[in-house]
Amino acid sequence: MLEGxxxxxxxxxxxxxxxxxxxxxxxxxxxxxxxxxxxxWYAKLAPPSEAEVDMLDMALAVEPISRLSCQxxxxxxxxxxxxxxxxx
Numbered sequence: 802m803l804e805g806x807x808x809x810x811x812x813x814x815x816x817x818x819x820x821x822x823x824x825x826x827x828x829x830x831x832x833x834x835x836x837x838x839x840x841x842w843y844a845k846l847a848p849p850s851e852a853e854v855d856m857l858d859m860a861l862a863v864e865p866i867s868r869l870s871c872q873x874x875x876x877x878x879x880x881x882x883x884x885x886x887x888x889x
Contacts, residue, residue, distance in 0.1 A: 811836070811870040811884070832860035834870040839883035846873060862888050 835857070838846065843866050849857070853872050857863050867887065873879070 811873040811875065811882075832856045832869060835860045835863070835887040836868055836870045836873075836884040837864055837887055838866045838868055838873075839885070842879070842882045842884070843868075845878060845882075860887070 846868065849868060849872065853869050856869060857867055860867070868884075870884070873882075873884075
């Protein structure tokens with residue numbers, strides 16, 4: 802379990818924990834941070850942007866619950882969110 806920081810993307814938090822520092826870009830430019838959102842959590846997220854949908858169109862193994870973790874911003878409303886990293 803990871804504890805995110807409000808205002809940080811899920812990917813930014815994970816990358817910072819893994820490497821100490823990493824720069825994330827908005828809008829997304831790749832789909833390497835593709836994740837699956839667990840159950841009811843998907844509906845609690847803001848809808849994906851057009852740029853995110855375009856990036857997911859280029860990802861492998863996309864499911865209806867797919868999102869890019871760089872676009873999921875940590876907030877108290879997402880406390881407890883569960884997600885799975887998609888296969889490469």
